[in-house]
Amino acid sequence: MTERVALTCDAVSHSRIGSPVTCQFTIRNDSSRQLPAQRLALDIHDYWLPCSCAVESVRPYSTGRAELQMSCIYTQQVEDVPESFTVHLTNTSTSQTFRLSFWTYTAALYGYSPANLPGADNAPNFNLVVFGLAGGAKSSFINSVMTLLSSGTKVLEIAPKGGDMAHTTIAIGAYNPPGTNIMLRDTWGLTVDNYKAEDRILPAMLAGFLPRRFDMREGLDNNPAILRRGEIDRQKRRAHAVLFFVPHGVVTSDDEAKALSDNFNKVLRLGYNPLVVVSKVDQLTDRVLIDSMAKHSEIEAVKAQISGKFAIPVKDIIHNVNYQLSGDRDFQIDRLNFAILQMAIQRARDWCSIEQQPLTLDHLLHWNRPSPAWEPTIQSPDSHNSYVWD
Numbered sequence: 546m547t548e549r550v551a552l553t554c555d556a557v558s559h560s561r562i563g564s565p566v567t568c569q570f571t572i573r574n575d576s577s578r579q580l581p582a583q584r585l586a587l588d589i590h591d592y593w594l595p596c597s598c599a600v601e602s603v604r605p606y607s608t609g610r611a612e613l614q615m616s617c618i619y620t621q622q623v624e625d626v627p628e629s630f631t632v633h634l635t636n637t638s639t640s641q642t643f644r645l646s647f648w649t650y651t652a653a654l655y656g657y658s659p660a661n662l663p664g665a666d667n668a669p670n671f672n673l674v675v676f677g678l679a680g681g682a683k684s685s686f687i688n689s690v691m692t693l694l695s696s697g698t699k700v701l702e703i704a705p706k707g708g709d710m711a712h713t714t715i716a717i718g719a720y721n722p723p724g725t726n727i728m729l730r731d732t733w734g735l736t737v738d739n740y741k742a743e744d745r746i747l748p749a750m751l752a753g754f755l756p757r758r759f760d761m762r763e764g765l766d767n768n769p770a771i772l773r774r775g776e777i778d779r780q781k782r783r784a785h786a787v788l789f790f791v792p793h794g795v796v797t798s799d800d801e802a803k804a805l806s807d808n809f810n811k812v813l814r815l816g817y818n819p820l821v822v823v824s825k826v827d828q829l830t831d832r833v834l835i836d837s838m839a840k841h842s843e844i845e846a847v848k849a850q851i852s853g854k855f856a857i858p859v860k861d862i863i864h865n866v867n868y869q870l871s872g873d874r875d876f877q878i879d880r881l882n883f884a885i886l887q888m889a890i891q892r893a894r895d896w897c898s899i900e901q902q903p904l905t906l907d908h909l910l911h912w913n914r915p916s917p918a919w920e921p922t923i924q925s926p927d928s929h930n931s932y933v934w935d
């Protein structure tokens with residue numbers, strides 16, 4: 546007799562990747578015979594640990610319930626995460642595949658802390674500075690990460706993102722996904738007119754001297770009080786890794802490419818090996834939305850061009866796609882941004898694993914002005930109560 550048994554998955558816990566996922570099932574018996582007590586088991590898979598749960602006997606034309614806790618094999622990587630899983634009832638031929646429509650890939654990240662790493666200087670968080678061209682999708686990336694590290698099903702929009710000048714990031718932002726040791730620092734976008742070679746704003750920012758909400762247009766030439774205040778606890782804001790956002794179209798603009806190249810080299814001289822993120826690659830191919838981690842020829846071609854132009858190994862360049870509209874989470878977008886975040890944290894850990902020479906106040910005060918020392922009018926640091934020194 547073929548059993549007339551239907552299996553539906555009613556709920557999947559909003560789990561973080563790496564931590565167990567709890568799924569609730571309904572077992573409907575559409576036959577006139579009692580369904581015996583049995584087990585509901587996950588099909589063998591490279592990503593999941595084998596697991597099963599008890600299913601009580603189900604009377605004719607009735608339903609039963611089961612709850613399965615699925616844990617991943619801890620050595621598995623983000624690339625291995627499947628988008629769907631299959632379960633079967635052990636005493637019948639019923640088997641069903643379900644999609645996991647969203648994921649939060651974060652258990653591994655929650656374990657990371659800079660504490661005890663010699664170069665971290667007791668900083669509580671990994672400070673990941675999101676830098677790059679204005680309109681390069683920096684703030685959108687931060688929103689993608691805040692969504693990724695949340696446990697909900699909806700896309701979050703926390704960092705103000707652009708589209709028009711009024712919404713472009715000017716002040717420094719700092720975003721700490723709840724429960725993590727990650728602080729994403731949003732910055733003023735690079736254009737052909739800012740972050741000039743003689744400007745100390747980027748070194749001051751990376752060295753942790755500048756607070757959240759600091760308007761980066763203000764500059765520092767008339768503002769040494771900020772640097773003096775920032776020096777007190779600069780180690781907790783000091784950058785541990787820099788993500789360098791390059792929209793794919795940059796390869797067509799020489800001026801912007803030069804500004805990027807100059808600042809890329811400046812970041813290198815300041816002791817960081819930036820992770821280059823080529824953004825908005827959905828404009829190159831839609832296929833990235835279907836398999837975000839695969840190699841797509843259009844994207845690989847742009848990576849090769851950028852690699853040649855900036856002398857960066859292709860393996861240090863990763864692509865990015867963000868959530869565009871608030872709505873529901875997406876497996877492929879989460880998956881790709883998790884990979885970016887994981888690479889950035891690895892860079893931060895590498896950076897922290899060696900004792901780093903901090904840039905001093907003296908160094909910043911004398912930035913590009915060897916002598917005499919720069920000492921313009923002193924302002925009171927209290928004049929900017931809105932600053933947040935976190």
Ligand SMILES: Nc1nc2c(ncn2[C@@H]2O[C@H](COP(=O)(O)OP(=O)(O)O)[C@@H](O)[C@H]2O)c(=O)[nH]1
Binds near residue numbers: 678680707714826827
């Ligand atoms: N096509 C596409 N557009 C994006 C993507 N990410 C961001 N954008 C858009 O690019 C514009 C600039 O984004 P924003 O995050 O403000 O850039 P920022 O200046 O670097 O912070 C906004 O209109 C975003 O909606 C993406 O992955 N694909």
Ligand SMILES: [Mg+2]
Binds near residue numbers: 731
């Ligand atoms: Mg921005």
